[in-house]
Amino acid sequence: MAANRGTIALVPPGPEIDWVFDPLPPSRGRRGGEPAGHAFRHHIDAFVREVVQNANDQRLGDAEVHFRLRTVAGAALEDFLGALAWPTLEAHLRAAVKSPSGRAIADALSALQEHEELTLLQIEDRNTVGLVGDELEGESNFRALARDVLFSHKQDDTAGGSYGLGKSVLWTFSEFRTVVFHSVLSKHERGQVSPRLIGRAELGSHTLPNGDGFQGPGWFGRVVEDDRGRRAESVWGVAARQIAAKLGIDRRDEAGTGTSILVVGFRDPTTDEAQSITVLSEAFRSATVRHFWPALFGIPGRPLVVWVATPDGGSPVRMRDAPECEPFQQCYAQRADATDRLERPGDVVVREIPVEVPGLRPKGKAVRGSVRLCVRHAADAETRLQGHIALFRGPGMVVTYRDKRRIALAARPFHAVLACGLARAPEAPTEADRAIDAFLRAAEPPGHDAWHPTDNLRQRYQRGFRKAIDDLFRAVDKALREIVVPSPRHGAPGPDLLRRRFPVGRSGTPPRPEPPVFTIRDLEGRFGAGRWHFTGTISPENLPDGAKWRCTVRLFEVDADGKEVAPIPIETFETDPAAAAVHIDDGRATVDAGKHRSVLHFAGTSNPLPAGDRITVALEVEGHHG
Amino acid sequence: MAEVRRKRARRGRTVRRARFVPFRHRDRGLAIDVLRFELDDGPSRDIASGTTTLDLSAHRFRRLSLDVEVRVPRTVVSYVLPETERSAPPLALLVVLACPSTRLRRVRRIPLETLAEETASVRLELLRSELRGEVEISAVLARIRNAAIAAPGYAAHAAAKVAGSASIDLLVDPPVRRAGGYLEIRYESFSKSPSFEPGTLYRLDCETDTPILFIDADDAAVRQILDSRGRRGLVARAREVVFDAIGQVVWLRLYMSAIAGADEDGTCAYGWQDGVLRRLLPKLYPDLSDHASRLEQLCADRADGGLESFVERLEALVQTEVRLSDHVRAVAKELG
Amino acid sequence: MSGLRLARLVPEARAFVLTPEFVRGERAYDPDELAQWCDDADEDVDLEPFVASVEEVLASAEPGTAKVDALAAPKIHRALPISRRTAADPGIWRFLAVGVAPGLVRHRWPVRTLATTRRRFWAPGMRHDSNTIGRLWWIAELTRNGDDYGLTRSVLESSNLATLLFVRRIGHHRPIVAGFVRFFARADAPAVEPLVARFSAVASTCALDALDADTVVAILSDLAFAGR
Incomplete structure (x- = not known):
């Protein structure tokens, strides 16, 4: 297989360092088949969320996370691939091309061949726990992050994620589905000497040309073969540091404990467009702030610092990287x-x-x-x-x-x-x-x-x-x-649309000026010879055809406030022309005018009034029909 | 009841009233004019003859002087006095300034015998502090003593008013106006005031100068509906129905309050009730042509059947007024 | 209480302040509590004299009688040297009745129904069931002669006369009120109510401003004689 990369001289990392893929039937990796990457959408935000969260959860104090984006090409690329035991990995990648997610791998392989350039993302967290834990047993950071998928084993109760699934995001952003971990541990098991290095590829199940079938996951490390089978385990100490140096993920002393993660062939799987390192680094910055501003700039006593670096330099993310x-x-x-x-x-x-x-x-x-x-x-x-x-x-x-x-x-x-x-x-x-x-x-x-x-x-x-x-x-x-919702102040005006439903200050709908049914005019009143004498006219103007009508006349006394005080009985009443029927009932005069249609004059007198000269009288004339 | 109502509705009716005193009297026999006025130490300003309303509400004056001229035609004097009294008319001209709000009456009394010409000029000095709202200026001619011998048809008693004038209105303050002529509606936190029943959405307070509809401001979700402005969609439809529900009760109460508060002569306990009656009565008595006769009919009906008799009539009226059934249908349509 | 100033209670306060508990006298309001419902009055008036005068009335006048009116009106009027313009604002009377001297309202008129008592705190006007304090001030204003409140006391001592007169136009003319008081002071005075009504009817033919007290007494005497 190595022959396919004829232009590149490959220097193997060491005799016992290589990739080992889990053969069928599955090894003790507790998952099988495709990576869980399809479980939720991955875009840069999700990626940043997961990786920063992982670091944030593993912090031992003031944590830092450094994103470094770079490309390797030429001789550096050769050295890099050599250190990664590329021939073995490539054989499996090519075999996995036929798997459901293999298309992207095929594209990546041809792009690598064509451009001879590889984008790498290194995520280095500092002052964190590191990948502590036994190689094979128990629940530990190591097993959670690098080996198992379904269970989370994080530092304490406040951990951001409850699921181990989250870390599969790392592989989704690698076009070769390959990630390498290099970690200085905060706590060592017996025989462990930091740093620790292990790589993992998350491929679909595949079969090599020689007919060997594989479950999918593969491990990069020291090859071990015993009664539990052939596998790759963590590389430790000086050997690990040497490989890390060749992969460009060596950790300086001041980085303290923590893990460096290398995403091989970084690529945002949600876009087809190749993104420049500058664009990517800005995306990291804003995504970091967007999702971690409380940890970065909010919660006191929990400072988190995140740097983003490119070959041109780096700086910590700042609040203004996400002004929104x-x-x-x-x-x-x-x-x-x-x-x-x-x-x-x-x-x-x-x-x-x-x-x-x-x-x-x-x-x-x-x-x-x-x-x-x-x-x-x-x-x-x-x-x-x-x-x-x-x-x-x-x-x-x-x-x-x-x-x-x-x-x-x-x-x-x-x-x-x-x-x-x-x-x-x-x-x-x-x-x-x-x-x-x-x-x-x-x-x-x-x-x-x-x-x-x-x-x-x-x-x-x-x-x-x-x-x-x-x-x-x-x-x-x-x-x-x-x-x-603007809380109305004391007595704030209520809904305007409701107010408009109550036009109480308006004099209603000034109704179509209805023509009066009768015209009443020439009302006169005169006091003489101890009685009130009154005259007037009434004429029906707008009566329905054939309607009969009546007219009622009464007199009453009003006081200084214009209020009715007492009736003044009418004694005599007559009309001209003489109407058929004039009644005086209870001091009121009523004329049954029938169908009479012209002006009706009327005249009448009140009962005799002894003190008639000291009052105001009102004459009221009413015409009605029906 | 229904039968009575139908009968009433078919009836067309016209009423007129006129007032008389049992002696010779000229209601508009005197002519009054405000010639000019001065505010504080400002210049004297002339007023066009025939002005009937002088609006000073834009001025925050402290002192006001008015020059008023009244003409007492000799013909009027001759008309209202028996011949025996005409040579020395026992009359006085009173120029009266009345402010109903402050119950102020400023009267200038001019014995007619001191009047050489037909006209009298009077200067009235007023302080803002004794006025509020509107002021009416008018003139009357009154007897100053009883007649020695009563002449039939002529006023004989002291203080008898034998002639009057039109009145000139002076506006000291702008007329009180409800916002746009609409009911005042206010949000209040019902939970913070024991005045409101828990679990209520609104409360109308109408036994006061200006009726106010209080709406509970506590529930933002409810306010969201009430304050929505849209014309379409479920929220707008829901709002209309909520408004209908409120509107029915509010109108009913406004109407009932106005019906209870009305007097035959058109005075209401509170000013707003008049506006409400002018809106209601044409609907209640569609065949009566003028407000006075409708009002009178209202009082008659009230005397006959009591206030309760109106509730049934108003029930249908307020429903059609708020268009409840239209709005419920619109909700149904919205819900598909 | 010193430092308490005249204010006006806004109309919309009614729903909030005239609670049954308040009307019945089971609770009172601090000026601070009412502040949210108050505007400044047109005039800045120190209410200390008013409060003192109310206390005097409460201490000396028998509750529920016209004597309270006769005693209180001059005192209230002297203690509130406000202009008619200010006094024409029902808001100040509401403030005084609700916030400053609710005890006087209930002292004069024992609480029988909530609706009527509410009116006595709230309604503007000169009816006997209008704002108690405003009504008394206005009666004093309309009937005093300078600092002489003799007529004020006299007319208020007859609760009936005051109730009937001041709701009518004739009650707004001091000479007319004086004539009534003089006439009804007679030992053989007839019933008040029909005579007030008759007089108002007769007065409809008069220029009220032209009536002096003597003429009023003469008219009343004629009417009383005619009615006998």
């Missing part, structure tokens, strides 16, 4: 300096949201505590991620930015932060905070990008975990609404 996240960071930073309400851009309102998480199985007690919601009034220019809420807990990794823009059309523009568990009050976490942190960790799916009911929750917690999560988000939504 600055409002969130400011929001969380002002959690102790909150205002009562959001009035001006920059104002921050803080609410404690009560949470109750169910007890652990089998008989743990439910825990009551709270999470902290911080909401910041956005400035006009801060449009990106506006209306989102950043969720995170102890590790300071943003689980997700939930889109809450629909919370209210009339809401104030905002950015919000939900700091849970150990991130709620990192200065002084409570037992409840720890319990909530653990609960939410269990609620994170493999992508760590949500909190929702998981199998993990179901297995570890008693009933009620689903409700606990629902209640949490409902309470958060409610509180958020209260904060961002």
